[in-house]
Amino acid sequence: MATEDARYRTSSQFRLWSFTPAHLSSLRAENNHLAKAAISARLQSSVPPVDHLPEFLTSEEELSLLNFYTVELLRAAAFLELPTDIRATAAVFLRRFYITNSIMTYPPTELLKTCLFFGCKSEGYFMRLSKFAEKFPNTSGEVVLAAEYVLCQGIRFAFDVRHPFRALEGAIMELRRLGDFDAKRVDRAHGRTREILKFSPLVTDAYFHYTPSQIMLAALSMADEGLVQRMLRDAFAGQGEAEKENVWSVIQSARELLEREPPERMTEYWGSQETNRSMKPLIKKLKKCRDPDRVDLVALQKARRQQAEQKKPKPTLKDDTAIFGGAVDDREAKRRKTAANGDDPFGPSLG
Amino acid sequence: MPTATTQARVAVLSPVHALVPVFASPSSAGPHWRVSKIASSRLGAARAMHLCAVVVGREREFILARCATPIRSGVWQRWQVQRLSAAARTGSGPDRLQQPRQLRTAEPIAALRSTTFLRTRLRGALSTDLDLDLDLGHPSPSLLPRELVATMAVSPMVLYPTDALQNANIRAVSSPLKNASSAQASSNGTPAATVVPNAAAAVQSTSLDIAEQLNEDEKRKYVKGKKLGEGTYANVYLGHLRNDPSQLVAIKKIKVQKEYTEGMAPDAVREIKHLQELSHPNIITLHTVFSSKDQNLNLVLEYLPLGDLEMLIRDEKGVHYGAADMKAWIGMLTRAVWFCHENFVLHRDIKPNNLLIAADGEVKLADFGLARSFSDPYKPMTSNVITRWYRPPELLYGVKHYSGAVDIWSVGCVIAELVMRAPFMPGNTELEQINLICLRLGTPTEENWPGVTKLKEYTTGDTVTPVPTKTQYQQWGFGALGNEGVDLLMKTLRLDPKKRITAREMLDHEYWSTDPKPTRLKDLPRKAGGEEKLGADLKRPPGMVDESRGNKVARKLDFGAAN
Numbered sequence: 019m020a021t022e023d024a025r026y027r028t029s030s031q032f033r034l035w036s037f038t039p040a041h042l043s044s045l046r047a048e049n050n051h052l053a054k055a056a057i058s059a060r061l062q063s064s065v066p067p068v069d070h071l072p073e074f075l076t077s078e079e080e081l082s083l084l085n086f087y088t089v090e091l092l093r094a095a096a097f098l099e100l101p102t103d104i105r106a107t108a109a110v111f112l113r114r115f116y117i118t119n120s121i122m123t124y125p126p127t128e129l130l131k132t133c134l135f136f137g138c139k140s141e142g143y144f145m146r147l148s149k150f151a152e153k154f155p156n157t158s159g160e161v162v163l164a165a166e167y168v169l170c171q172g173i174r175f176a177f178d179v180r181h182p183f184r185a186l187e188g189a190i191m192e193l194r195r196l197g198d199f200d201a202k203r204v205d206r207a208h209g210r211t212r213e214i215l216k217f218s219p220l221v222t223d224a225y226f227h228y229t230p231s232q233i234m235l236a237a238l239s240m241a242d243e244g245l246v247q248r249m250l251r252d253a254f255a256g257q258g259e260a261e262k263e264n265v266w267s268v269i270q271s272a273r274e275l276l277e278r279e280p281p282e283r284m285t286e287y288w289g290s291q292e293t294n295r296s297m298k299p300l301i302k303k304l305k306k307c308r309d310p311d312r313v314d315l316v317a318l319q320k321a322r323r324q325q326a327e328q329k330k331p332k333p334t335l336k337d338d339t340a341i342f343g344g345a346v347d348d349r350e351a352k353r354r355k356t357a358a359n360g361d362d363p364f365g366p367s368l369g
Numbered sequence: 370m371p372t373a374t375t376q377a378r379v380a381v382l383s384p385v386h387a388l389v390p391v392f393a394s395p396s397s398a399g400p401h402w403r404v405s406k407i408a409s410s411r412l413g414a415a416r417a418m419h420l421c422a423v424v425v426g427r428e429r430e431f432i433l434a435r436c437a438t439p440i441r442s443g444v445w446q447r448w449q450v451q452r453l454s455a456a457a458r459t460g461s462g463p464d465r466l467q468q469p470r471q472l473r474t475a476e477p478i479a480a481l482r483s484t485t486f487l488r489t490r491l492r493g494a495l496s497t498d499l500d501l502d503l504d505l506g507h508p509s510p511s512l513l514p515r516e517l518v519a520t521m522a523v524s525p526m527v528l529y530p531t532d533a534l535q536n537a538n539i540r541a542v543s544s545p546l547k548n549a550s551s552a553q554a555s556s557n558g559t560p561a562a563t564v565v566p567n568a569a570a571a572v573q574s575t576s577l578d579i580a581e582q583l584n585e586d587e588k589r590k591y592v593k594g595k596k597l598g599e600g601t602y603a604n605v606y607l608g609h610l611r612n613d614p615s616q617l618v619a620i621k622k623i624k625v626q627k628e629y630t631e632g633m634a635p636d637a638v639r640e641i642k643h644l645q646e647l648s649h650p651n652i653i654t655l656h657t658v659f660s661s662k663d664q665n666l667n668l669v670l671e672y673l674p675l676g677d678l679e680m681l682i683r684d685e686k687g688v689h690y691g692a693a694d695m696k697a698w699i700g701m702l703t704r705a706v707w708f709c710h711e712n713f714v715l716h717r718d719i720k721p722n723n724l725l726i727a728a729d730g731e732v733k734l735a736d737f738g739l740a741r742s743f744s745d746p747y748k749p750m751t752s753n754v755i756t757r758w759y760r761p762p763e764l765l766y767g768v769k770h771y772s773g774a775v776d777i778w779s780v781g782c783v784i785a786e787l788v789m790r791a792p793f794m795p796g797n798t799e800l801e802q803i804n805l806i807c808l809r810l811g812t813p814t815e816e817n818w819p820g821v822t823k824l825k826e827y828t829t830g831d832t833v834t835p836v837p838t839k840t841q842y843q844q845w846g847f848g849a850l851g852n853e854g855v856d857l858l859m860k861t862l863r864l865d866p867k868k869r870i871t872a873r874e875m876l877d878h879e880y881w882s883t884d885p886k887p888t889r890l891k892d893l894p895r896k897a898g899g900e901e902k903l904g905a906d907l908k909r910p911p912g913m914v915d916e917s918r919g920n921k922v923a924r925k926l927d928f929g930a931a932n
Contacts, residue, residue: 025712030645049579056574064564101748118580139638142741147631163632167664170633172580175658175666177642310564311571321568326663 026229030176035114037226043077045117050077053120057309064310072307075300080121083300086293087121088112088221089284091130098134098153101143102216107179108137109220115172122308124168128315131157132165140177164315179225182215182234189234193245196252203242210241217284218276228272236272587659591669593620598904602626602636605904608669617672618656621907622665636738636910637666643714643737644668651705653725653735673735674728675895676902678783679721682790690894692849695787696880697887698724698732699780705734706780707872710773713743717754719779721786722906730890735906744770755779757802758795762813763866765803767826774866777875781861788849804830810862811836818865836864853880 026032037045054074061068075083088109095105111133116126131154138145147159170177190208193199214237219225224233239246246269254262312318577585592614594607603623610616623637644655654671661667678698681688702724709716717739725735744750749769755761761778763771785793794809796802807813807830813821817836821827842848842855850858857880860870870878881887 028646028648045579052578056578060570060574061564068564115580118583119578123578135632139633139635140642142639144631144635159630166632167660168580170666171584171660174580174583175641176645177638178646309571310566311568311574314566314568317566317568318571321572322664324569325572 026180029180030174030178031180031225032229034174034176035226039223039227042117042223042226046077046081049117049120050075050080050122053122053309057122057307060309060311073303074307075122075303079300079303080116082296083121083126083304084113084116085221085279086297086300087126087130090127091133092217092220092284094130094154095134098150100134100138101141102183103181104134104137104141104143105216106181106183106220107141108133110179110225111137111169111173113220113223113225114174114176115169118172118174119168121304123312124165125308125313125315128161129165129169131162132169135162136166136169140179160316164319167319168315180230182219182230182237183212185231185234186211186215186238189238189249192249196248198248199245204245207238207242207245211237213281214240214276217281218279221279221283222275224272224275227275228268232268232272233276235269236276239269239273240276584659587657587669588661588667590657591618591620596904598908600905600908600910602634602910603908605907607672617674619670619672619903619907621668621670622661623668625665633666639740640737641666641668643740643742647708647712647714649705649708650731651701651733652708653733670735670907671727671733673725673733673903675726675730677722677726677906678724678732678787680902681726681894681896682721682786684896685790688894688896691885692851692854693885693888694893695784695850696854696885697890697893698787699784700881700887701732702734702780702783703872703875705732706773706776707876709734709740710776710872714740715743715773716740716776716779718756719776719783720756720759721783722909724783725903725906726895730893730895736909738910743772746770757799758782758792760802761866762803762806762864763824765799765806765826766813766821766824768824771866773871774869777861777869777872778866780875781858784850784858784861785847788847800828803828806864807834809837811864813864821865851880851883853878853883856880 057074058071061071091109091112092105095108100108108130112126112130115124115129115133135145135147135150138150147162151157151159151162186208190204193204194201211234215234218237219233224236228236235246235249250262250266254265590611591608592611594609596604596606597619598605601624603621606620606622608618608620610618623634626634641655641658644653645658648654653673656669656671658669659667681690702719706716706719714737716734716737718736719734723734723736725733727733739754741750750771752764752767752769752771755764755775759779759782761775764775782793794802794805796805811817812829812833812835813827814833815822839855839859842859847855847858857870857875857878860878861875863869
């Protein structure tokens with residue numbers, strides 16, 4: 019076992035944020051289910067209660083919207099002229115956040131700004147909050163910060179994201195050292211791969227299923243397959259063909275994923291008939307079924323602060339318990355039971 | 370809430386929406402600026418269009434392309450309209466926005482009390498349902514891919530422009546279903562509109578999304594005990610594992626900084642970011658992070674009860690240590706720094722009181738509040754890092770591009786301090802620090818450090834002192850490290866960072882293979898009372914010097930006169 023692999027396995031990206039496709043979609047389904055249940059209960063308990071519950075987004079629709087808002091985030095990042103690493107980090111934060119939270123619970127248009135702001139912070143690029151906020155319409159610094167805490171919790175405090183950009187620079191150096199190829203060919207592949215890496219892995223689930231080097235090689239093979247073949251031949255010289263084939267098939271599957279979102283889609287995304295036809299109804303639907311209490315993040319944040327300041331337990335809750343004979347305790351017990359049986363919802367690590 | 374005039378302006382400008390550059394703008398002046406310019410000049414659409422094209426020059430073709438195909442998507446247009454109105458609005462915007470919000474939060478609280486009965490009932494019912502569903506497990510994963518494929522076909526994400534025909538078929542199959550269901554929803558009215566938003570209800574809600582569940586799970590694993598220390602930056606508590614009380618941890622609760630108005634403090638972000646990734650016996654372990662109800666961050670750290678290296682160095686009467694003990698400590702420090710650098714992390718605050726000691730005597734590097742990843746060649750870094758006494762000359766000279774060599778200098782200062790049992794170069798100001806370096810380790814000149822005189826903040830003392838020889842080091846008392854030890858120390862304290870030894874080279878140095886062998890962990894000198902010290906160390910903000918210390922310590926050696 020190569021030590022590089024072992025070291026990657028200690029990273030938070032592998033420990034907390036790598037899943038098999040089946041596991042990832044089951045997480046999204048559960049998330050969607052929890053949000054639906056919570057919002058339904060909230061709507062029914064409002065006074066007067068609503069007659070009919072709205073139609074909720076399915077988890078597949080949530081995913082489509084997430085992809086859409088990821089592109090929004092990338093466009094906003096380009097507008098802010100942020101460095102590539104920060105753009106990518108912010109995009110990964112957004113995608114991670116909506117694995118542990120539903121789009122119906124927290125508004126994606128606000129969260130993407132918070133992701134950008136916090137992405138800058140976590141990459142050590144400290145931007146003034148006021149300067150950041152004034153770049154966006156109707157956005158105060160307060161709004162950007164209101165979701166920061168929720169975001170950190172949602173991404174499980176894993177602030178370090180490993181990107182394939184430096185890996186590409188390394189691979190290109192390696193190819194130049196080998197000297198088997200025309201310099202122009204290498205340059206062309208370099209440029210194209212960078213373009214792909216800036217978009218395709220961020221708008222797909224590539225980061226959740228593949229390592230940075232796999233993503234880099236997949237993108238490079240999209241640009242020029244021969245170069246990747248040559249590198250693999252060198253890397254696996256003297257080892258079994260089987261291992262090389264194994265790695266090659268992983269690269270191929272990563273490539274298939276990336277090819278669904280080629281970088282040209284960044285500019286096509288807007289205005290295209292397809293996007294309008296499929297996104298508009300989803301956005302409309304979202305407006306009807308979202309959590310009414312969590313849309314205003316600033317108010318939510320204020321309410322949280324207020325609650326924290328009144329340290330003593332709420333008298334109203336106490337009264338409830340007295341009246342309804344330990345209803346709260348039953349619930350708590352049940353919750354604990356499910357927590358004990360359910361284990362970590364993120365499950366065991368990738369095989 | 371745009372005023373009438375704003376709306377009018379937006380209306381006038383509406384044909385320009387299509388022109389206002391999208392985010393992918395490579396030009397240096399942001400669209401915001403351009404829009405406000407257009408808006409304030411109150412130009413007609415045609416004129417504005419012209420202006421826009423002139424201003425953005427480089428993007429002209431792109432814009433023209435956009436004009437040809439009017440933008441249809443609602444959201445994009447909304448962004449544009451919002452941007453226009455934000456630009457057109459001047460000054461008083463935020464106030465106008467805040468007032469109605471305050472009203473909204475205050476009013477429903479009263480309503481809430483009266484409906485507690487109903488809500489509790491419903492909440493109970495809800496959680497029962499939830500539990501049931503959770504017990505049954507997730508929807509069968511085997512069903513998911515097919516569903517996913519079906520809807521993905523409708524999604525634009527997987528459509529290729531080339532096979533439009535094929536896709537049209539797929540859409541025809543799936544769309545009737547979709548239309549039927551959405552029509553039903555709209556005939557039911559829009560329920561969300563009738564519900565009064567109530568943030569307080571969300572806070573009190575007992576339903577947990579996955580993020581909250583995971584956070585609760587982490588929190589539940591530990592029990593918080595007595596307070597070990599309290600500071601402006603953080604409070605430190607003793608804690609233990611809930612299911613194994615013998616397993617102790619230190620819980621560092623980072624306080625919300627009132628004066629820092631930019632959200633989560635950078636120290637906390639840096640510390641969490643790097644400690645999450647570094648797992649090594651000589652680096653403090655971050656078990657987990659969780660947030661408490663009051664939105665404070667709680668870092669669950671390894672419990673290191675035997676204080677820090679500074680404590681041992683200072684207690685000259687109570688703690689005696691020799692060459693073998695120092696070798697063991699220096700070894701552990703070097704491995705920690707090597708591991709950081711191997712993972713492309715600069716610690717940037719190495720000093721004795723950031724070297725904590727575990728129950729078994731193992732030294733652990735802590736406090737990553739100033740750490741950062743290695744920078745790319747073109748990105749500048751701040752030179753205002755590392756506690757002054759341990760700060761290398763290149764940082765004092767304001768260098769913005771530096772390497773792991775800055776940490777190695779600090780290691781050298783720590784080694785010297787271990788031997789001297791006093792800070793090696795305790796300057797009270799940055800200027801004094803430079804003077805001390807010149808005096809003790811030689812004046813940086815073009816000969817010993819090419820290019821140094823070109824550095825932005827290059828200054829030296831009044832007289833030029835030559836770099837000390839090995840004999841001088843030995844005369845000063847560093848001979849206690851042995852011949853190889855002195856050699857290693859000299860290499861860590863080289864003025865020119867390019868010639869300074871690296872952590873990797875340090876580990877290969879012959880110092881480790883010469884006698885005496887480093888002391889085994891269990892035989893290392895130790896001292897009681899570490900618990901309070903741990904509390905004091907963890908709560909301190911990074912980069913701060915305990916000024917009182919240097920003043921008390923007698924300047925033992927007259928370095929200046931020696932030359």
